[in-house]
Every structure is written in C-alpha cells, then in structure tokens.
Amino acid sequence: MKIGNLDLGNLPLFLAPMEDVTYKSFRYLCKKYGADVMYTEFVASEALIRDVARTKRKMTIFDFDRPLAIQLYGSNIDSMVQAAKVAELAQPDFIDLNFGCPMKKIAGKGAGAGLLRDIPKMVKMAEEVVKAVQLPVTAKTRLGWDHDDRPIVDVAERLQDVGIQALAIHGRTRSQLYSGEADWSLIAKVKNNQRMKIPIIGNGDISGPEKAKALLDQSGVDGLMIGRGSIGRPWIFREVRHFLNTGEILPPPTVPFVVENVKEQLNQSLTWKDDPRRAVLEMRRHFARYFPNLKDFKELRIQLLRANEIEEVLQILDHIAEIYANTTVDYTNVGLK
Numbered sequence: 072m073k074i075g076n077l078d079l080g081n082l083p084l085f086l087a088p089m090e091d092v093t094y095k096s097f098r099y100l101c102k103k104y105g106a107d108v109m110y111t112e113f114v115a116s117e118a119l120i121r122d123v124a125r126t127k128r129k130m131t132i133f134d135f136d137r138p139l140a141i142q143l144y145g146s147n148i149d150s151m152v153q154a155a156k157v158a159e160l161a162q163p164d165f166i167d168l169n170f171g172c173p174m175k176k177i178a179g180k181g182a183g184a185g186l187l188r189d190i191p192k193m194v195k196m197a198e199e200v201v202k203a204v205q206l207p208v209t210a211k212t213r214l215g216w217d218h219d220d221r222p223i224v225d226v227a228e229r230l231q232d233v234g235i236q237a238l239a240i241h242g243r244t245r246s247q248l249y250s251g252e253a254d255w256s257l258i259a260k261v262k263n264n265q266r267m268k269i270p271i272i273g274n275g276d277i278s279g280p281e282k283a284k285a286l287l288d289q290s291g292v293d294g295l296m297i298g299r300g301s302i303g304r305p306w307i308f309r310e311v312r313h314f315l316n317t318g319e320i321l322p323p324p325t326v327p328f329v330v331e332n333v334k335e336q337l338n339q340s341l342t343w344k345d346d347p348r349r350a351v352l353e354m355r356r357h358f359a360r361y362f363p364n365l366k367d368f369k370e371l372r373i374q375l376l377r378a379n380e381i382e383e384v385l386q387i388l389d390h391i392a393e394i395y396a397n398t399t400v401d402y403t404n405v406g407l408k
Contacts, residue, residue, distance in 0.1 A: 072270045072293045074165050074237045075207030077138055079294070082287075082315070083107035084308050085239070087274055087298030088142045088167070088211070091356065095133060096339035100332060101301060102135050105308035108294075109139045113169055113177075116145030116154035130161040137164055140209065144169035146181035148196045155200045155208070165236070166204060168197060170212035173245045184245035187216045187226075194229045201234035211239040211274070214257050217246035227261045231269050239296050242275035249299070252276060259290040272296050279307065279402060280314030280321075287315070303360025304402060305332070323402065326362070326395035330388045333361055337384065347381050354384075362391070364401040 072079045086093060086101045088110035098109050111129050118126040130141050141158040143166065145151045155166055170193055172183030179185065186193035193212075201208045210230055215221035227238055240261060242253030253275025262271040274296035277283045283295055301307050310321050336357065340350035358375040362368055371391055378384045 072237075074209060074270065077164055077207065079107060079138065083294045084311060085272055085274075085294055085296040086110065086301060086308075087239075087296045088113060088140075088169070089298055089302075090172075091353075092302060094129075094340075094353065095131070095343045096336045096353070097302075097305065097357070098139075099133075099135060099339045100305035100336050101308060104306040105312050106297075106301075106305075107138075107308075109136060110142045110167060111139070111163075113142055113144050113172065114154070114158065116143050116147070116150040119143070119154040119157050120150055130158060130163075132161060132163060139163055140165045140167040142167040142169050142211070143200075144172060144177060144182045146185065148192070148199055151196055152199050152203045155204050159204045159206055163206065165207040165209055166200070167239075168200060168208065168210040168235075170210050171239075171241050173213070173243075173248050178245055184213050184216070187213065187220075187222075187245055190222065190226060190229070193226070194233055197230050197235050198233035207236045208234065209237040209239070210235050211241070213241045213243055213245055214254060215244050217244050220244070221257060223257055224261055224264060227271070228264070228266050231267060235269065237270040237272060237293075239272035239274055239294075242273070255286050255290050258292060262291050262293075270294060274298060276300075277307075277311070280311045283311045284314060303357055303363070305336075323399040326365070326398045326400060327392045329361055329400055330392040333357070333388060334385065337381070341381070348379055351379060351381060351384055362400065364403075365395060365398065 072083055084107050086106040086109045090113045093110060093112050114129050115126055132139055141163040143151060143154050158166055169183050170186050177183040214223045230238060240258045242255050242258050258273045270293035272294040273290050273292035277297045278300045297307060313321050337354055340353050341347060344350040355376055374387050
C-alpha cells in the first residue's frame with residue numbers, strides 16, 4: 072500500500088487518531104507492538120494559525136513515530152489551508168483531514184463529521200488543502216450523517232477526484248457516535264467500486280485478531296485502523312499481525328506484563344509533561360482499561376483512578392503485580408467503550 076510515494080508495505084495497521092489518547096506515551100507503546108502508521112491527536116486549524124502553544128505541541132514528532140500524519144480539523148476552508156501549510160513545516164509524512172469526528176463540540180460547529188452535511192464544502196476543503204501543500208493529503212470520514220443519509224460511495228469518489236491519496240472510513244454514521252455495530256458492507260462497497268484507485272482503510276469494531284481477520288475478509292480493504300480496541304491493549308497490533316500471518320492466537324498477557332507496560336507508558340509521559348501530576352492525570356483514561364475482567368479488582372481500580380502522585384501510582388501497580396502474579400488478562404467481552 073502506498074500513500075503518495077510513501078510505501079507502507081502489505082496491509083499496514085494504523086493507530087486511529089484519538090483526542091486525549093494518541094499522545095506521545097501511548098503512540099510509543101503502540102509502535103513498540105507493531106502499529107505501522109500513526110496520527111497525532113486532532114489539531115484544530117483555528118488554534119494552529121493563532122499559534123496556540125498547546126496545539127502546536129500536539130504536532131511534535133519523535134523518532135519512533137514515523138510514518139506519522141498530523142490530523143487537522145476545522146470548518147473554515149481558508150483556515151484549514153493555512154493550518155495545512157503550518158503543519159507541513161513540522162515535516163510529518165502526510166497530512167490527514169478529519170471529516171469524521173462525531174462529537175458535538177466539533178461536528179456541531181460544522182467540522183469533523185459535521186462536513187457530512189455539506190459534502191460540496193468538504194470536497195472543496197480537501198481540494199484546496201491538496202493544492203496548498205506538497206505532502207500527500209489523506210482523509211478520515213464516516214458512512215454519512217445518519218441511517219437515511221449514507222453517501223460514502225459518492226463521497227469517496229469525489230475526494231479521490233480532488234487529490235485525496237488515501238481514505239479511512241469508520242463504519243458508522245455521525246448519529247451513531249460509537250453505538251451499535253460498524254457497517255463494513257459499505258466500506259467494502261467503496262473498496263470494490265471500480266472507480267476507486269486510492270487505498271481504502273477500514274475502521275470500526277476491531278476488538279481483537281479474529282475480528283480483524285473477519286472484517287478484512289469481508290471488505291478487502293488495503294489497511295486496518297484500530298482505535299478504541301487499542302486503549303489498554305496496545306499489543307493488539309502484535310496480536311492482529313501474528314494472527315493474520317499464522318492463524319494462531321497469541322497467549323493472553325499476564326498481569327505483571329501489563330503492569331510493566333503501564334509503567335513504561337507512564338515513564339514516557341513523564342519525559343513529555345512538565346508537571347508529573349499532569350502525567351498521572353493523562354494516564355487515568357488508560358488505567359481504567361488496562362486490567363479488564365480481573366476478579367476483585369474494583370477497589371484497586373478506584374485507587375489507581377484517585378492517585379495523584381507518581382510514587383502512589385507505582386506502589387499500587389506493584390501491589391497489583393504481586394496480587395495477580397500468576398493471572399492472565401482476559402479481553403473477551405470487554406467491548407469498545
């Protein structure tokens with residue numbers, strides 16, 4: 072699979088862009104366990120062109136990251152064009168346009184999935200960004216706005232026609248948010264459309280290696296994108312790749328293995344955050360997902376989520392590793408919350 076001249080090999084695995092998730096420490100672990108391509112968190116075009124420090128910080132690229140895309144969102148075409156030019160200076164491998172975020176604070180303002188209500192504007196935005204930069208430009212979107220408005224086949228053609236070089240499709244509508252099942256039949260329809268020449272990347276409901284294989288077989292996509300299924304389980308990329316290559320399911324991780332990886336993610340956060348307490352707060356979203364289906368774990372989970380200091384977190388993690396030293400982590404029936 073290629074994006075422009077960027078050769079990503081056969082069936083690359085993508086870590087989906089996720090706000091407040093795909094920052095340095097989490098990307099580091101996902102890359103360690105086999106994510107082939109990664110994205111920054113969402114970068115707001117308006118904030119970027121106003122030179123907001125926190126927004127610019129999101130575009131920091133580390134040696135381990137590549138290949139990596141900066142993902143931009145916004146509702147104003149001129150602002151997106153200017154932001155793309157600024158993003159290009161950070162030297163990502165490509166630029167991605169967010170046409171899929173369903174959250175009200177973004178879609179409700181006409182950005183992200185909100186552009187699915189104005190397809191001509193979406194296409195024009197893509198066209199102007201493509202013309203403004205030298206890097207390849209890709210996009211990520213959804214099937215449509217709601218069940219009665221799912222124009223993804225036409226949208227994909229139109230984005231390709233204005234120069235988008237790869238398209239990631241989440242198999243839900245905006246109105247679904249993350250509820251119900253992702254519909255990969257429409258992703259397959261895009262992929263199998265004879266007019267489509269660019270790579271199609273499938274996203275939605277990849278909760279494990281067997282599900283990844285089933286969705287790949289159903290759709291024939293060029294790449295698989297994993298989002299929520301990787302939170303608390305960054306080694307899902309290794310599990311998926313191993314299963315696709317061999318047909319074998321890797322043994323489940325032990326609790327001590329998980330603990331060591333949580334510590335490694337926390338350490339990466341500490342190297343990136345100026346305030347150690349902020350590094351702990353950043354990890355809370357992940358603490359809640361790293362230890363599913365453990366018996367009598369509720370109180371320890373609460374302790375982790377309430378801890379504010381690094382030393383306290385490390386003590387709790389060591390205690391968890393000791394108590395569950397011979398226990399493996401079961402990811403069946405975890406769901407994608």
